[in-house]
Amino acid sequence: MTMTQSAVTNPPIHTLLQTRWSPRAFAPTPVAPAQILSLLEAARWSASAINVQPWSFVVVPKDDEDAFARLFGTLAEGNQVWVQHVPLLVLAVAQQQREPGKPNPYALYDLGQAVAHLSIQATALGLYVHQMAGFNPDQARSAFAIPEEYVPFTVIAIGTLGDPDALPEPLHTRELAERTRKPLASFVFGGTWGQPTPLLADVDQAA
Amino acid sequence: MTMTQSAVTNPPIHTLLQTRWSPRAFAPTPVAPAQILSLLEAARWSASAINVQPWSFVVVPKDDEDAFARLFGTLAEGNQVWVQHVPLLVLAVAQQQREPGKPNPYALYDLGQAVAHLSIQATALGLYVHQMAGFNPDQARSAFAIPEEYVPFTVIAIGTLGDPDALPEPLHTRELAERTRKPLASFVFGGTWGQPTPLLADVDQAA
Numbered sequence: 001m002t003m004t005q006s007a008v009t010n011p012p013i014h015t016l017l018q019t020r021w022s023p024r025a026f027a028p029t030p031v032a033p034a035q036i037l038s039l040l041e042a043a044r045w046s047a048s049a050i051n052v053q054p055w056s057f058v059v060v061p062k063d064d065e066d067a068f069a070r071l072f073g074t075l076a077e078g079n080q081v082w083v084q085h086v087p088l089l090v091l092a093v094a095q096q097q098r099e100p101g102k103p104n105p106y107a108l109y110d111l112g113q114a115v116a117h118l119s120i121q122a123t124a125l126g127l128y129v130h131q132m133a134g135f136n137p138d139q140a141r142s143a144f145a146i147p148e149e150y151v152p153f154t155v156i157a158i159g160t161l162g163d164p165d166a167l168p169e170p171l172h173t174r175e176l177a178e179r180t181r182k183p184l185a186s187f188v189f190g191g192t193w194g195q196p197t198p199l200l201a202d203v204d205q206a207a
Numbered sequence: 208m209t210m211t212q213s214a215v216t217n218p219p220i221h222t223l224l225q226t227r228w229s230p231r232a233f234a235p236t237p238v239a240p241a242q243i244l245s246l247l248e249a250a251r252w253s254a255s256a257i258n259v260q261p262w263s264f265v266v267v268p269k270d271d272e273d274a275f276a277r278l279f280g281t282l283a284e285g286n287q288v289w290v291q292h293v294p295l296l297v298l299a300v301a302q303q304q305r306e307p308g309k310p311n312p313y314a315l316y317d318l319g320q321a322v323a324h325l326s327i328q329a330t331a332l333g334l335y336v337h338q339m340a341g342f343n344p345d346q347a348r349s350a351f352a353i354p355e356e357y358v359p360f361t362v363i364a365i366g367t368l369g370d371p372d373a374l375p376e377p378l379h380t381r382e383l384a385e386r387t388r389k390p391l392a393s394f395v396f397g398g399t400w401g402q403p404t405p406l407l408a409d410v411d412q413a414a
Contacts, residue, residue: 007252011244014331016223017324022254033406037218040395044388045214046323047229049340051387056394059404067398106340109360112319116253117224120327124221133256133313145400153316180258181251187263188247191274193352197266199240 002027002161005179010203020123021179022130024082024171025162030061031088035125039090039158042121046114049106054095055114058144062087070143075155076134082171083132086157090118091140092131097149111153122158130157209234209368212386217410227330228386229337231289231378232369237268238295242332246297246365249328250321256313261302262321265351269294277350282362283341289378290339293364297325298347299338304356318360329365337364 005021007013040057048054060067071089072080083089092115094107119129132155140152164175190197212228214220247264255261267274278296279287290296299322301314326336339362347359371382397404 009248009252011241011248013245013249013252013328014223016221017249017252017328020252020254034218036406037391037410038220040391041216041218042220042224044391044394045216045220045224045227047227047326047338053389053394056396058396058398058400059406060398064398070398108315109319109322112316113323115316116320116323117327119254120324121220121224131254144396144398147400179252182260184244184247184251187251187260189263189265189351191265191267191271191277191351193265193354199243199266203244 003164003176004161007179007181016120016123020119021128023128023161023164024130024175025164025167026082026086026128026157026159027162028062028085028087029160030063031127031158035127036061036088038125039118039121039127043114043118046110046117048110048113049104052095052098052104053110053114054104054107055111056093056095056150058091058093060089060091062089071140071155074135074137074139074143075132079132079134079155082167083157085162085166086159088158090156090158091144091152092154092156093146094151094153095149096151100149107151108153115154115156118156126160127158128161131155132157210371210383211368214386214388223327223330227326228335230335230368230371231337231382232371232374233289233293233335233337233364233366234369235269235292235294236367237270238334238365242334243268243295245332246325246328246334250325253317253321253324255317255320256311259302259305259311260317260321261305261311261314262318263300263302263357265298265300267296267298269296278347278362281342281344281346281350282339286339286341286362289374290364292369292373293366295365297363297365298351298359299361299363300353301358301360302356303358307356314358315360322361322363325363333367334365335368338362339364
């Protein structure tokens with residue numbers, strides 16, 4: 001069986017945002033090529049500072065065995081445990097320099113936005129996304145011949161939900177744990193830093 | 208009259224992602240408090256590296272005249288021209304250090320994701336978002352007493368669509384121009400950097 005982890009939100013948010021979640025239990029079913037293209041097209045239409053679109057993606061379906069082995073080999077061991085069953089990996093890369101010596105300070109922020117769009121498109125297609133910072137960027141740069149002005153930043157696992165009972169501990173327990181976030185009052189302020197906005201007066205969120 | 212700018216996408220993407228767009232023509236109608244809370248709640252449930260949630264938001268509705276003047280004063284002149292009519296500004300802030308001297312390299316990427324979620328929730332509510340890098344972060348830090356380990360990163364304009372004919376040139380022309388993005392083939396690669404993935408063989412996108 002599979003399980004979903006819809007966030008308990010107050011106030012309400014759109015279903016796509018509420019049900020987006022980063023599982024570790026994936027089914028091995030391949031992601032259809034048309035779906036992969038929609039994920040990338042969603043990233044493509046993300047916003048970016050002066051529309052420079054500082055993102056690139058290396059797309060690695062599991063059946064591309066050679067490339068999959070190269071990207072999988074960059075992952076932290078704790079990630080390899082569950083990623084071995086994932087049918088699609090994408091390496092997300094930021095163009096941190098527009099040209100050598102000309103940094104783009106918005107590159108990571110904009111890459112994050114593009115990957116968020118990809119994730120929400122995935123949710124709309126019944127797919128799930130788990131982004132990983134736990135990989136070796138230098139090894140990824142070398143494995144895929146990524147030029148100096150680009151930075152390999154996250155590896156994205158994509159697929160349909162698998163059986164959480166197939167996960168070893170402690171991943172199994174983590175998969176079933178309630179999703180948590182800080183309360184709004186801890187990071188949303190009014191006219192002064194650290195002061196709650198009056199908007200939050202009626203919102204009840206335990207810390 | 209107002210106009211929308213839905214992206215022409217191939218392959219298809221979800222309507223929320225297709226119709227999200229950064230206008231400059233905003234109507235002065237205030238954003239309802241319940242809607243503001245939903246925007247923030249959407250950001251709250253975004254993903255982040257080891258769930259540290261390195262984002263903060265200073266929420267400034269136009270009727271908070273003192274705070275609005277302080278934030279508006281940080282904006283580049285070219286932005287002030289159109290932002291004067293915007294009913295809601297939000298200053299997006301990244302916690303770049305978990306504690307002094309302990310940087311979080313994922314802070315900007317994760318802030319970008321949270322703002323993308325906010326933008327998509329806005330679209331679901333019939334609102335539009337225009338993110339601005341064109342402001343003075345030092346002035347914003349001082350105006351809102353933002354601590355050293357946090358970085359004011361973007362100012363977000365939020366509201367409903369206004370009449371593009373009320374915009375001065377060159378903003379008016381820019382508002383009506385066709386939205387553009389690089390073709391997928393220029394930033395999506397297969398097993399080798401710079402080599403197109405076979406997935407794109409049937410996608411027709413002019414450069």
